[in-house]
Amino acid sequence: MIAIEGNSTVLRVPIVEAHVPNVFVSVVLVQGAAQGPGDLASQGLADFKMGLVKLPVSVETKELKITLAPDKEMEAGEHYGPRQTAVYDVLVTDHAGEPVEAELSLRLADLAVLSLADEAGGSLLDTFWRGRGLGVKTSLPLVVAMEAYNQEVHARAKGGGGGEDGGLVRSRFADTAFWAPAVRTDENGRAQVEVALPDNLTTWRMQARGITANTLVGQANVDVLSTLDLLVRPVLPRFLVEGDEAVLGTVVHNNTAEALDVRVNISAEGLALPAETSREVSVPAGDKARVDWPVKVLPGQEVSVRTWASSGDLYDGREDTLPVYRYVTPEVVATAGRLSEPETRQEVVQLSPAVDTRQGELTVRIDGSLTAAAGEALDYLTHYPYECTEQTVSRFLPNLMTWQALDEFEGVSSTPGVTIEGQDRDALRQ
Numbered sequence: 001m002i003a004i005e006g007n008s009t010v011l012r013v014p015i016v017e018a019h020v021p022n023v024f025v026s027v028v029l030v031q032g033a034a035q036g037p038g039d040l041a042s043q044g045l046a047d048f049k050m051g052l053v054k055l056p057v058s059v060e061t062k063e064l065k066i067t068l069a070p071d072k073e074m075e076a077g078e079h080y081g082p083r084q085t086a087v088y089d090v091l092v093t094d095h096a097g098e099p100v101e102a103e104l105s106l107r108l109a110d111l112a113v114l115s116l117a118d119e120a121g122g123s124l125l126d127t128f129w130r131g132r133g134l135g136v137k138t139s140l141p142l143v144v145a146m147e148a149y150n151q152e153v154h155a156r157a158k159g160g161g162g163g164e165d166g167g168l169v170r171s172r173f174a175d176t177a178f179w180a181p182a183v184r185t186d187e188n189g190r191a192q193v194e195v196a197l198p199d200n201l202t203t204w205r206m207q208a209r210g211i212t213a214n215t216l217v218g219q220a221n222v223d224v225l226s227t228l229d230l231l232v233r234p235v236l237p238r239f240l241v242e243g244d245e246a247v248l249g250t251v252v253h254n255n256t257a258e259a260l261d262v263r264v265n266i267s268a269e270g271l272a273l274p275a276e277t278s279r280e281v282s283v284p285a286g287d288k289a290r291v292d293w294p295v296k297v298l299p300g301q302e303v304s305v306r307t308w309a310s311s312g313d314l315y316d317g318r319e320d321t322l323p324v325y326r327y328v329t330p331e332v333v334a335t336a337g338r339l340s341e342p343e344t345r346q347e348v349v350q351l352s353p354a355v356d357t358r359q360g361e362l363t364v365r366i367d368g369s370l371t372a373a374a375g376e377a378l379d380y381l382t383h384y385p386y387e388c389t390e391q392t393v394s395r396f397l398p399n400l401m402t403w404q405a406l407d408e409f410e411g412v413s414s415t416p417g418v419t420i421e422g423q424d425r426d427a428l429r430q
Helices: 111-117 124-128 372-382 389-408 425-429
Strands: 022-031 047-056 065-070 085-093 103-110 176-184 190-196 203-211 217-225 230-235 245-254 260-269 278-283 288-297 302-311 314-325
Touching (some): 065 203, 065 217, 085 103, 103 111, 111 203, 124 203, 176 190, 230 260, 230 302, 230 314, 245 260, 245 278, 245 302, 372 389
Antiparallel strands (some): 085 190, 103 203, 245 288, 260 278, 260 302
């Protein structure tokens, strides 16, 4: 309560760290009813005025400084090679430079992939310490039940199982080389991690996201390079089709300061290669050269391609696996009939002259009735992976209509050849 004698006054509001990221100041002016001729109350009645102002407060004190130091200096021209181990020293300090204990998530990913599809959203500082509005919100975390949306993710590795062929044959490729969700620093703000690099020759970006118990947050990135003085880069399609005739390429990069005479080789499983599978090319310093190989795709499930190049003590090799597809169309034919008593019937299955007998299969299935054939469809609807109202009704209604139809045929148990696993008349009725 402040008595204002004139038409203005000055309020001094101390700003403290608890006010981060902003604080609201509101003022309510109240004037009582007129007590005499000299009072200024409008029409002799009590009155009030109200106003508020938002004061932004710097979030500098809430930001962590994270330092990532690899054991090789990129600025000095140093780089890593495939399957080498990179050691990162981590240091976390607060805004004043004092070390703090923090928990960090670390990820080493291919910068080329991050350039195409990095995480959306702002920084941790913007997320935790964005400006607050003036109001009260009430919520419940059970509004969304995530269990219904969780799906199993199967990891799929790229590349084959290459071995040594005069040197390392690169076959272990990954978009993410390292992921640690909870790396903790000690009381000195320090931690250390070791990363075994895959065979990718690329720029790797280590990304750190950190938080402390009192919600200080920060993030940092550092890039390292994995490369070779002589490297091969195959030019391959994403897949092949059986019977295709294609041209595969091998690009040889010379990262040295001298011209090189390079021997380039190729071998493959599932491909018909040309008679000459080894060629020699001259690659200028800091330049590249390309060698093309005409091939034909043989029958099979996949193709394994290995290319390698050597020049003196310099060597690089790589192995890649490609899927082989076929242009096939499944065909389903059904027929139905009625037998008054047990007897033998003959059905003729005629295959098209264009059918490739090396592929596919012929499956013959006999059901007691068309109703019995609906059993598998009902089983699929029972295990439909969504739980919204629309999907629930979509699986419930067919079961209900099928039960009504079966009930008209004197029930499930008396209908020959009909079984609905896990469901009976009483359960359906309920």
